Amino acid sequence: MATVETRGITKQFGETRAVDGVDLATREGELLVLLGPSGCGKTTLLRMIAGLEHPTAGEILIGGRVVNELPPRTRKIAMVFQSYALYPHMTVYDNIAFPLKAQGFPREEIPKKVEWAATLFGIQRFLRRKPRELSGGERQRVALARAVVREPAVFLFDEPLSNLDAKLRTLARDELKQFQRRLATTTIYVTHDQVEAMGLGDRIAVMDHGKVRQIGTPREVYDEPADTFVAAFLGSPPMNLVERDDCILGFRPEHFLPKGIHEGQVATFPFHVHRVEYLGADRLIYGELTGKWGEALVIARLPYTVGTPIQPGETYDFDVLEKDLKLFDKATGRRTEPRPL
Amino acid sequence: MDARQETLALEEPRPGRLAALVDREEWLGPLMIGPAVLYVVLVVGVAFFLAIYYSFSNITVGARDLQFVGLRNFTSVVATTKFQTSLWNTFVFAFVSQALVIVLANALALALFKEFKGKWLVRLLILLPWVAPISIGTIGFLWILDSTYSPVNWTLEALGLIGPEGWFMWLGVPHLAMGSVIAIHVWRLLPLATVILLAGLSSIPRDIHDAVAIDGAGFWRHHLQITIPLIRPIILVAFLFGIVFAFTDMIVIFVLTRGGPYDTTQVLTTLAFFTGIQGGDLAEGAAIALFLFPLLLAAAIVFLRIARRAEVT
Amino acid sequence: MVLRERARRAAARGAHAGVLGAFIVFSAFPFYLMLIMGLKQTTDLLKRTNNPFIWNQSPTLEQLRVLFHDTLFVKWLLNTGFVAAVVVVITLLLAIPAGYALARLTGRWGEQLGIGIFLTYLVPPTLLFIPMSRVIADLGLQDSLWSLVLVYPSFTVPFCTWLMMGFFKTIPSDIEEAAMIDGMSRLGAFVKVVLPISMAGILTVVIFTFTLVMQEFVYAMTFITRAANFTVSVGVPTFLVHGDVYFWGSIMAGAFIAAVPVAIVYNFFVDRFIAGFTVGAIK
Numbered sequence: 042m043a044t045v046e047t048r049g050i051t052k053q054f055g056e057t058r059a060v061d062g063v064d065l066a067t068r069e070g071e072l073l074v075l076l077g078p079s080g081c082g083k084t085t086l087l088r089m090i091a092g093l094e095h096p097t098a099g100e101i102l103i104g105g106r107v108v109n110e111l112p113p114r115t116r117k118i119a120m121v122f123q124s125y126a127l128y129p130h131m132t133v134y135d136n137i138a139f140p141l142k143a144q145g146f147p148r149e150e151i152p153k154k155v156e157w158a159a160t161l162f163g164i165q166r167f168l169r170r171k172p173r174e175l176s177g178g179e180r181q182r183v184a185l186a187r188a189v190v191r192e193p194a195v196f197l198f199d200e201p202l203s204n205l206d207a208k209l210r211t212l213a214r215d216e217l218k219q220f221q222r223r224l225a226t227t228t229i230y231v232t233h234d235q236v237e238a239m240g241l242g243d244r245i246a247v248m249d250h251g252k253v254r255q256i257g258t259p260r261e262v263y264d265e266p267a268d269t270f271v272a273a274f275l276g277s278p279p280m281n282l283v284e285r286d287d288c289i290l291g292f293r294p295e296h297f298l299p300k301g302i303h304e305g306q307v308a309t310f311p312f313h314v315h316r317v318e319y320l321g322a323d324r325l326i327y328g329e330l331t332g333k334w335g336e337a338l339v340i341a342r343l344p345y346t347v348g349t350p351i352q353p354g355e356t357y358d359f360d361v362l363e364k365d366l367k368l369f370d371k372a373t374g375r376r377t378e379p380r381p382l
Numbered sequence: 383m384d385a386r387q388e389t390l391a392l393e394e395p396r397p398g399r400l401a402a403l404v405d406r407e408e409w410l411g412p413l414m415i416g417p418a419v420l421y422v423v424l425v426v427g428v429a430f431f432l433a434i435y436y437s438f439s440n441i442t443v444g445a446r447d448l449q450f451v452g453l454r455n456f457t458s459v460v461a462t463t464k465f466q467t468s469l470w471n472t473f474v475f476a477f478v479s480q481a482l483v484i485v486l487a488n489a490l491a492l493a494l495f496k497e498f499k500g501k502w503l504v505r506l507l508i509l510l511p512w513v514a515p516i517s518i519g520t521i522g523f524l525w526i527l528d529s530t531y532s533p534v535n536w537t538l539e540a541l542g543l544i545g546p547e548g549w550f551m552w553l554g555v556p557h558l559a560m561g562s563v564i565a566i567h568v569w570r571l572l573p574l575a576t577v578i579l580l581a582g583l584s585s586i587p588r589d590i591h592d593a594v595a596i597d598g599a600g601f602w603r604h605h606l607q608i609t610i611p612l613i614r615p616i617i618l619v620a621f622l623f624g625i626v627f628a629f630t631d632m633i634v635i636f637v638l639t640r641g642g643p644y645d646t647t648q649v650l651t652t653l654a655f656f657t658g659i660q661g662g663d664l665a666e667g668a669a670i671a672l673f674l675f676p677l678l679l680a681a682a683i684v685f686l687r688i689a690r691r692a693e694v695t
Numbered sequence: 696m697v698l699r700e701r702a703r704r705a706a707a708r709g710a711h712a713g714v715l716g717a718f719i720v721f722s723a724f725p726f727y728l729m730l731i732m733g734l735k736q737t738t739d740l741l742k743r744t745n746n747p748f749i750w751n752q753s754p755t756l757e758q759l760r761v762l763f764h765d766t767l768f769v770k771w772l773l774n775t776g777f778v779a780a781v782v783v784v785i786t787l788l789l790a791i792p793a794g795y796a797l798a799r800l801t802g803r804w805g806e807q808l809g810i811g812i813f814l815t816y817l818v819p820p821t822l823l824f825i826p827m828s829r830v831i832a833d834l835g836l837q838d839s840l841w842s843l844v845l846v847y848p849s850f851t852v853p854f855c856t857w858l859m860m861g862f863f864k865t866i867p868s869d870i871e872e873a874a875m876i877d878g879m880s881r882l883g884a885f886v887k888v889v890l891p892i893s894m895a896g897i898l899t900v901v902i903f904t905f906t907l908v909m910q911e912f913v914y915a916m917t918f919i920t921r922a923a924n925f926t927v928s929v930g931v932p933t934f935l936v937h938g939d940v941y942f943w944g945s946i947m948a949g950a951f952i953a954a955v956p957v958a959i960v961y962n963f964f965v966d967r968f969i970a971g972f973t974v975g976a977i978k
Contacts, residue, residue: 114598411800
């Protein structure tokens with residue numbers, strides 16, 4: 042059991058700074074998600090924690106110990122790769138046994154340990170097979186078994202679900218979360234999929250261009266985004282961001298409803314509708330805010346419970362509850378205090 | 383003329399029969415590949431069948447025509463100790479040298495796999511034995527192994543390992559001569575095997591090496607249990623190439639020892655040359671050279687197997 | 696723990712350098728000797744107690760002078776150059792279309808044919824040279840460089856076809872398809888669109904063919920008898936000997952000149968060569 046901490050960790054590749062002074066500290070037993078678009082530095086950060094890359098500056102601590110100089114095998118970590126990186130020429134048994142043999146585990150104990158890890162993921166019957174005979178989901182479990190067999194202090198996951206079909210992914214996500222809860226091992230999980238991040242993470246660190254924009258629980262990053270980047274990255278469709286004089290106004294599509302639905306203090310906007318998408322459980326309304334809002338493009342998401350007829354080409358009054366309205370500084374993008382409009 | 387007729391007019395095929403051929407892809411393929419195939423089949427094929435034909439005849443360099451003599455060339459040649467020694471030597475030289483090459487090439491390929499400063503220059507120096515004309519490299523070794531002037535002997539003496547009278551006759555003593563030939567085969571074919579293995583190493587996904595680092599394997603386990611088994615088919619390819627090149631080589635021995643001392647370094651190819659070209663007995667020379675064919679056939683079959691397996695996986 | 700790790704890494708680096716160093720010495724020392732000896736005075740050379748690895752007396756250009764003025768070395772270089780140039784042209788003309796056809800225009804039987812062509816590369820000159828010598832003599836090309844021009848493509852074409860096939864396979868066929876939709880025929884697309892992009896591959900084939908020609912010995916030794924018609928590969932090892940006396944200085948100088956410049960050029964193209972080779976094989 043250990044926590045991972047980074048202090049001012051930086052990685053420079055020639056001219057580019059892939060990771061730019063990141064300070065992070067996990068809590069024991071939590072699943073921390075590193076979330077961001079491709080190129081934001083999340084994988085580089087993970088690889089530095091693993092010891093696969095050397096930081097240009099800064100420190101990495103695992104279990105309170107500075108590990109910068111230590112190779113991966115001495116850090117008591119395990120990693121699951123996006124491609125699973127199973128050894129193709131070895132059986133599932135040998136794949137799982139490999140880390141034990143490599144680190145000098147007593148030979149008589151190995152079969153029992155492998156059996157335990159395999160049973161944890163229900164792959165005992167595959168032990169004699171080779172990876173190429175298994176499906177994607179089965180291979181993923183082998184990768185997990187191989188990671189867990191050494192009982193590491195920290196788990197590192199690099200987008201392990203992105204190679205699975207969409208249907209399998211939700212199931213796998215659920216199993217992964219249960220397994221992590223059960224073992225209560227500190228886990229750092231990299232993904233670009235914000236739904237996955239929200240579903241899995243105890244906390245999410247949203248990254249962009251090598252910097253962490255915000256760390257918080259899913260609720261915190263979603264409901265109280267620290268800046269426009271986080272606000273726009275989370276949520277599908279993303280938060281509507283509208284410029285007005287000296288600030289940026291933000292409100293989520295699901296909070297943008299026809300007049301009369303909300304009860305309480307609201308702000309009203311004239312909404313000229315371009316297009317309506319019927320998606321079954323919701324309707325997505327695409328349009329623009331007219332008048333003083335200068336044709337800002339926005340999207341509204343109406344759940345099926347709101348049956349108000351909406352016609353393209355018409356203009357309606359739409360409301361947002363004042364507490365759901367976020368203000369951002371125009372220059373920096375950072376959240377500012379709410380003030381009267 | 384309305385618009386539709388105009389667009390239709392654009393789609394007419396170009397006139398002329400050659401152009402029509404070229405437009406039809408079923409013809410273009412054979413047309414493009416024809417000359418090469420024709421040439422190779424003609425030259426290689428005809429020569430090959432002539433080799434077989436001559437070996438069953440009594441043709442000599444000066445002769446105007448030839449007669450069929452059945453298996454006489456083969457039977458008479460096979461019975462000689464000269465031939466048997468040559469056959470044995472050919473196999474020994476090829477297999478021993480290439481076994482050494484594979485072991486060394488694995489080490490060298492691993493060493494070259496990392497990026498480091500000056501890699502370009504290092505690679506140039508390592509490639510030299512392969513790129514240099516075989517005869518040129520070998521003439522260098524004629525000096526290096528010369529009984530009077532050999533720098534190897536000089537170095538051994540300078541290191542105090544032998545005395546001034548103890549200079550080895552690298553090319554004049556039977557087992558030393560064989561060792562020298564094997565060493566030069568290794569020297570020459572190491573770069574090729576290394577280059578092939580390097581290509582194989584780069585086909586291993588990087589993730590696998592990362593996984594091994596995380597799993598905790600040290601250097602030897604990493605490479606002996608993971609890296610090398612993963613490039614096994616490529617090692618086989620490199621080995622096969624090396625065997626074929628060493629097996630069918632004539633130049634090294636011709637330049638170095640001319641087959642001596644006392645035929646201890648004679649191989650099939652040099653024997654064929656001395657018998658057929660210098661000795662004038664083309665028929666017997668051809669017969670001797672044909673003994674190369676079974677191994678080449680075996681190599682070709684193995685290649686085909688590998689190629690088929692590469693397609694399947 | 697950290698200190699031990701640092702020491703371990705330093706040792707690994709040292710071992711790495713050591714291994715590389717050993718291989719470099721092993722591979723390159725003959726050429727080093729060629730360089731030294733080519734510029735060494737003959738009295739220095741032939742004194743067996745002198746250090747063979749350095750110049751004990753001051754270096755000299757005498758060996759080079761002998762090589763260039765008193766031997767046929769320059770003629771051999773010209774001969775080799777001539778044969779190489781013509782063979783390169785022939786090989787390009789045959790192998791480039793064939794490689795393209797194998798990469799694009801043939802289906803199953805194309806695979807087989809491709810492998811078949813490659814396998815002919817495995818039929819060595821040492822098997823064919825005896826009947827070839829007779830054929831060459833019958834054609835009256837004995838002792839002529841044209842005999843080499845005629846025969847050398849038999850081993851350059853198979854390998855270069857394989858190489859070009861590999862190169863063409865790495866070019867996505869979208870580009871040609873776009874050209875054909877725009878109005879070109881398949882052949883036109885090949886000439887106007889594919890060839891210009893393949894210049895790197897073609898250049899590699901040129902270099903490779905050149906080195907193959909330069910290295911060839913068996914046919915050259917068999918077909919050519921007069922010293923003036925030798926190629927470098929045959930001339931340097933055989934002719935620079937009068938009786939039992941080897942003109943080592945000149946031999947080594949000639950050897951160095953014949954080997955090293957080509958190797959430098961070759962080194963530029965090795966990566967491309969590997970890429971083309973393995974794509975053809977591994978797909």
